Amino acid sequence: xxxxxxxxxxxxxxxxxxxxxxxxxxxxxxxxxxxxxxxxxxxxxxxxxxxxxxxxxxxxxxxxxxxxxxxxxxxxxxxxxxxxxxxxxxxxxxxxxxxxxxxxxxxxxxxxxxxxxxxxxxxxxxxxxxxxxxxxxxxxxxxxxxxxxxxxxx
Amino acid sequence: xxxxxxxxxxxxxxxxxxxxxxxxxxxxxxxxxxxxxxxxxxxxxxxxxxxxxxxxxxxxxxxxxxxxxxxxxxxxxxxxxxxxxxxxxxxxxxxxxxxxxxxxxxxxxxxxxxxxxxxxxxxxxxxxxxxxxxxxxxxxxxxxxxxxxxxxxxxxxxxxxxxxxxxxxxxxxxxxxxxxxxxxx
Numbered sequence: 001x002x003x004x005x006x007x008x009x010x011x012x013x014x015x016x017x018x019x020x021x022x023x024x025x026x027x028x029x030x031x032x033x034x035x036x037x038x039x040x041x042x043x044x045x046x047x048x049x050x051x052x053x054x055x056x057x058x059x060x061x062x063x064x065x066x067x068x069x070x071x072x073x074x075x076x077x078x079x080x081x082x083x084x085x086x087x088x089x090x091x092x093x094x095x096x097x098x099x100x101x102x103x104x105x106x107x108x109x110x111x112x113x114x115x116x117x118x119x120x121x122x123x124x125x126x127x128x129x130x131x132x133x134x135x136x137x138x139x140x141x142x143x144x145x146x147x148x149x150x151x152x153x154x
Numbered sequence: 155x156x157x158x159x160x161x162x163x164x165x166x167x168x169x170x171x172x173x174x175x176x177x178x179x180x181x182x183x184x185x186x187x188x189x190x191x192x193x194x195x196x197x198x199x200x201x202x203x204x205x206x207x208x209x210x211x212x213x214x215x216x217x218x219x220x221x222x223x224x225x226x227x228x229x230x231x232x233x234x235x236x237x238x239x240x241x242x243x244x245x246x247x248x249x250x251x252x253x254x255x256x257x258x259x260x261x262x263x264x265x266x267x268x269x270x271x272x273x274x275x276x277x278x279x280x281x282x283x284x285x286x287x288x289x290x291x292x293x294x295x296x297x298x299x300x301x302x303x304x305x306x307x308x309x310x311x312x313x314x315x316x317x318x319x320x321x322x323x324x325x326x327x328x329x330x331x332x333x334x335x336x337x338x339x
Contacts, residue, residue, distance in 0.1 A: 046186055046289040059254070060289055063280050088287040090189035 025069045032072045039068050046089050188306035195301045196285035203274035204261050215301040218327035219247040220294050225255040226263045228291040234310040242270035250274035253283050298327045
C-alpha cells in the first residue's frame with residue numbers, strides 16, 4: 001500500500017470518534033442538533049461514573065439522550081433542560097455544577113490551595129532575602145585574615 | 155516556640171488529608187442522593203400490570219407505601235424478592251414499578267415467585283423512572299401518606315438493611331399517618 005493510501009486510511013479511522021453518539025435522531029433544524037451534541041457532553045451519566053451521556057452506551061444514557069432530543073424538539077432552552085435533569089437526578093448530573101454553598105469548596109478549592117502555596121513561597125523568599133549572615137567571632141575573624149594573607153602571598 | 159510549632163504544620167495537614175481520604179474510602183461512589191427527597195411523587199399515567207386499566211398518581215397514594223423499581227432482567231431484584239414477600243406478609247404496603255420490562259415475562263415472574271405488590275405500574279419506556287431519578291434497579295422509594303417522597307434506597311433490601319435502616323423510616327411514615335388520622339377524628 002502506498003504511503004498516501006496508508007495515511008488516508010489512518011486519518012479516516014482517527015475521524016471516527018467524532019460521531020460519539022450511538023444513535024441518530026432526525027432534528028427539525030441543524031441548530032438543535034448542535035445544541036444536542038453540546039448538551040450531551042455537559043450531562044453526566046448518573047450510572048456510569050464520569051462518562052457524559054454522549055460517550056456512554058448504558059441504557060440509561062440512551063434514555064437521557066432521547067429525553068434531551070425530545071425536550072429540544074419541544075423548544076426548551078439549554079438552562080431549562082439542565083434544570084429538568086437536575087430536578088430528577090440532582091446537581092451531580094451536571095459536569096459544571098452550579099455555584100452554591102455546597103459546591104463552593106469544589107469551585108474555590110484549587111484556587112485557594114494555589115493561593116496558600118504562593119503565600120508560603122513568598123514568605124520563605126522574603127525570609128531568605130532578609131537573612132543577615134551571622135557576625136564572625138574574633139577567632140573566626142583572625143582565621144579569615146590569616147587565610148586571606150596566605151592567599152595573597154600565592 | 156512558634157517556629158517550632160510551624161514545623162508540625164505539614165504533619166497536621168497530612169493527618170487532615172488522611173482523615174478525608176479514609177472517609178472517602180468508606181463512601182460508595184455509585185450512591186447518589188435522590189433529588190426527589192421531600193418532593194411530591196411525580197405525576198404519571200401508566201398501565202397496571204396484568205390489568206386493562208390505567209393508573210395515575212392518585213390511585214397509588216394516600217397511605218404510606220414503598221415503591222419498588224423491579225424488572226425480570228434485574229438479577230438483584232430476584233435476590234430481593236423473597237424478602238419483599240416477607241414484608242408484604244407483615245403488612246407493609248408495596249407498589250411495584252415494572253421498569254423497562256416485558257409484560258408477559260413480568261407476569262410469569264410474579265406467578266412463579268409470588269406477588270408482593272398491591273399493584274405493579276408498567277413503566278415500559280422508563281419515563282416514570284426518569285421522573286423519579288432511577289439509575290439502576292432495584293431501587294425503593296418511601297412515600298408518605300401525603301404523596302411526598304421521603305427516602306430512596308438503592309440496592310437490595312434484605313433483613314439486616316430493613317431492620318437497621320429502613321424499618322425506622324417506614325414506621326415514622328406510618329406513625330405520622332396514624333397520628334394524622336387520630337387528629338382528624
